[in-house]
Amino acid sequence: MFLWASFYATGATGTLLKEISDPKWIFEAFDEEKGTDMVMVIPIALAVLNAIKKGEIKLSDYDLSRWKYLEVGAQPVPFDVIKGVVETLPCGVSNIYGITEGGGGGTFNLYPEDVLRKPGSIGKPTFGVTAKIVDEKGDELGSGEVGELIFASNRMMKEYYNNPKKTAETLKDRWLYTGDLAKTDEEGFFYIVDRMKDMITSGGENVYPVEIENVLMGHPKINDVACIGYPNEKFIEIVLAIVELKEGESLTEGEVTEFAKKRLTSYKVPQKVIFDPVMRNPTGKLMKPEMREKYTGRKEAFQKLE
Secondary structure (H helix, E strand, C coil): CCCHHHHHHHCCCCCCCCCCCCCHHHHHHHHHHCCCEEEEEHHHHHHHHHHHHCCCCCHHHCCCCCCCEEEEECCCCCHHHHHHHHHHCCCEEEEEEEEHHHCEEEEEECCHHHHHHCCCEEEEECCCCEEEEECCCCCECCCCCCEEEEEECCCCCCCCCCCHHHHHHHEECCEEEEEEEEEECCCCCEEEEEEHHHCEEECCEEECHHHHHHHHCCCCCEEEEEEEEEEECCCEEEEEEEEEECCCCCCCHHHHHHHHHCCCCHHHCCCEEEECCCCECCCCCECHHHHHHHHHCCCCCHHHCC
């Protein structure tokens, strides 16, 4: 999907790596193929940054002189990750957002100077794409208001195969409803808040896991993190953080919560912490349903099950 633009615009060659368990292979292939552009999902970006920090990868060992751009995406990118990539790699860095139903990249935070100036932003709609934020009635919301992100373009899907009900829920008039909660700022930059189905309801407050994940990713000992709702009789749900530590590091549950308390409103602070590998699919997306099933016994968001 992400290779199409290169094929159609310039006839460029695209290279797919069958396996990248060793991040050095990325740079070996990039050197050999004389690459100019690269797409990374978050787990790969983290592996690359960690390998460079440990001295396992030395950028000077490779010819990266043609490297112009790196796109990081597949889910909301924590600011500490994008900052680390910008400061470490010798290329321009952009943040990309898209969904398969929409035909790939729908928005781009394209210019490197905006990536750090607009932390967390997925940028603006790409060529041929119209996007807006709407409420439950489909009415467009203003700057700073959180609602559902919807797209319109000529490259959207036609339908879900043999699933007219799901198609009708997703495609309304000419708009594709993404299921992602988002907002815009005064300059028209878009920001993903979270997946609607992943939102946690705790004590009557809406809690967006992405915000908590971004904060915890700022801890120097944490390699990856995912937050889900955990059933609670008093609050309906509390925040459960699944924390994956960097190799050789150790933390206690109390140290994680203390770190969060200094940076988050009290109801957003994880009340339960589990140290375990974070589950992601091959494209780098967090596997929230599978983690909910593993740690709570429910695959769907708890607040939607009555």
